[in-house]
Amino acid sequence: MIKDNLKKYVLLDDCPVRNVLDRVGDKWSILVISILGEGGTLRFNELNAVIGTISQKMLTVTLKTLEADGLVSRKIYPQVPPRVEYTLTPLGESLLPAMSLLVDWAMQNMSAIKASREQYSGRKELV
Amino acid sequence: MIKDNLKKYVLLDDCPVRNVLDRVGDKWSILVISILGEGGTLRFNELNAVIGTISQKMLTVTLKTLEADGLVSRKIYPQVPPRVEYTLTPLGESLLPAMSLLVDWAMQNMSAIKASREQYSGRKELV
DNA sequence: CGGCATCCCTTCCGATACTG
DNA sequence: CAGTATCGGAAGGGATGCCG
Numbered sequence: 001m002i003k004d005n006l007k008k009y010v011l012l013d014d015c016p017v018r019n020v021l022d023r024v025g026d027k028w029s030i031l032v033i034s035i036l037g038e039g040g041t042l043r044f045n046e047l048n049a050v051i052g053t054i055s056q057k058m059l060t061v062t063l064k065t066l067e068a069d070g071l072v073s074r075k076i077y078p079q080v081p082p083r084v085e086y087t088l089t090p091l092g093e094s095l096l097p098a099m100s101l102l103v104d105w106a107m108q109n110m111s112a113i114k115a116s117r118e119q120y121s122g123r124k125e126l127v
Numbered sequence: 128m129i130k131d132n133l134k135k136y137v138l139l140d141d142c143p144v145r146n147v148l149d150r151v152g153d154k155w156s157i158l159v160i161s162i163l164g165e166g167g168t169l170r171f172n173e174l175n176a177v178i179g180t181i182s183q184k185m186l187t188v189t190l191k192t193l194e195a196d197g198l199v200s201r202k203i204y205p206q207v208p209p210r211v212e213y214t215l216t217p218l219g220e221s222l223l224p225a226m227s228l229l230v231d232w233a234m235q236n237m238s239a240i241k242a243s244r245e246q247y248s249g250r251k252e253l254v
Numbered sequence: 255c256g257g258c259a260t261c262c263c264t265t266c267c268g269a270t271a272c273t274g
Numbered sequence: 275c276a277g278t279a280t281c282g283g284a285a286g287g288g289a290t291g292c293c294g
Contacts, residue, residue, distance in 0.1 A: 016237030017157070017230055024229065025152015027267075030144075044276055055268050060277065070243030081275040082274085091239055098232045101225040102151065103144055110143030112218055116197030154287075171256055182288050187257060208255040209294085 023069065028054055028062045030099060033088065036072065037096045041087045071095065150196065155181055155189045157226060160215065163199065164223045168214045198222065 023029045028051070035050055036042060042050070048059055063086060066072035071092035077083040088096075150156045155178070162177055163169060169177070175186055190213060193199035198219035204210040215223075 016240070017233045018154075019237065019240065020233035021152060021157060021229070025148060027145075030148060048276095056277075057269085057279095058267060061267090068244050068247040069240050070247075071240075076276095079275090080274085082277085084276060091236060091243075094236070095232060098225075098228040101228055102148070105222060105225045106144045106147035109218060109221070110146070113143070113146065113196050113198075116218075117195050120195040120197075175256095183257075184259095184289085185287060188287085203256095206255090207294090209257085211256060 023065070023071070024099070024102075026062070028058055029066060030103070032059075032062055032066065033071065033092060033095065033099065034103070036086060036088045037093065041085050044084050044086070047086065066092070150192065150198070151226070151229075153189070155185055156193060157230070159186075159189055159193065160198065160219060160222065160226065161230075163213060163215045164220065168212050171211050171213070174213065193219070 031051060032047065035047065039046075039050070044059070044063075047063075048054065048056065051059070054062075063072060063074070067074050070089055073087050073089050075085045075087070077085070158178060159174065162174065166173075166177070171186070171190075174190075175181065175183065178186070181189075190199060190201070194201050197216055200214050200216050202212045202214070204212070
C-alpha cells in the first residue's frame with residue numbers, strides 16, 4: 001500500500017517525504033524540535049546551553065531551516081542586547097507524535113541493532 | 128519528558144537514536160524498507176528496477192547497512208548467474224508502523240511546508 | 255546477476271573570527 | 275546576545291569500469 005504512493009512521491013524532484021525526512025535526518029533537527037516540544041519557548045543561548053555540543057553555526061542553520069519550513073516560530077524583542085525566542089508552531093507540534101514513535105523504537109531496539117552490527121562485523125574478521 | 132532521555136542518548140558517541148535515524152534519514156533506506164515491507168521478498172535487480180533512479184552502488188551500500196543493522200536479511204542462492212533475495216527481518220518489520228506515521232505526516236503536511244518555504248524565501252527577496 | 259573499486263563532485267558540519 | 279562570514283576536513287552519493 002505504501003509502496004506506490006511512496007515511490008510516486010519519493011522520486012519526485014521536490015518530494016515531500018524526502019523534504020520532511022531531510023529535517024528528520026539531519027544532525028540536530030530532531031533534538032531541537034524535541035527540546036522545544038518539552039521546553040515550550042527558549043532563547044537562542046538557552047537552546048545552545050541545553051544541547052551543549054552544537055556549534056553556533058549549526059544551531060543557527062537548523063533554526064532557520066525549521067523556521068522556513070514553518071515548524072518553529074521566531075520572535076525578536078527589539079532590545080539591546082537582543083532577545084530572540086523560539087517556539088514550536090502548531091505544525092511543529094503536530095510532528096511530535098510521529099517523532100516520538102520513532103525515537104521510542106530506536107531506544108527499544110538499539111541493543112538489538114548494536115548486537116547485529118557487532119555480529120556482522122565479526123563475520124568479516126573471520127574471513 | 129522526551130528531552131532528558133533524548134539528550135542523554137543523542138549526545139553520546141554511539142547514540143542509538145542517531146544511529147537509527149541515520150538509516151531513516153539517508154537517501155534510500157526508507158524507500159527500500161517500505162518496498163520490502165510491501166513486496167515481501169525481492170531480488171537485487173528487482174529492487175533496482177522498482178526504484179529506478181538509484182545507483183547500483185547506493186543500492187548495495189543501503190542493503191549492506193540495513194543487513195548489518197539486522198533490518199534486512201540476505202539470502203544467496205549458489206547458482207550461476209547468482210540469485211540474491213532480500214527480505215525484511217522481524218526487526219525491520221517492527222519499524223514499519225513508526226515509518227508509516229512519519230510518511231503520512233509528511234504527505235499530509237507537505238503543502239503547508241511548501242507554502243511556508245515560499246513565503247519565507249519571498250520575505251528575503253523583498254529586503 | 256550481483257556485486258566491488260575508483261574517481262570526483264557536492265553537501266554537511268565544526269572551528270574560528272568578526273558584528274550590530 | 276544573537277547572530278554572520280569564511281575556511282577546510284569529512285561524509286554522501288553518482289558514474290564508470292571490472293569481476294566471479
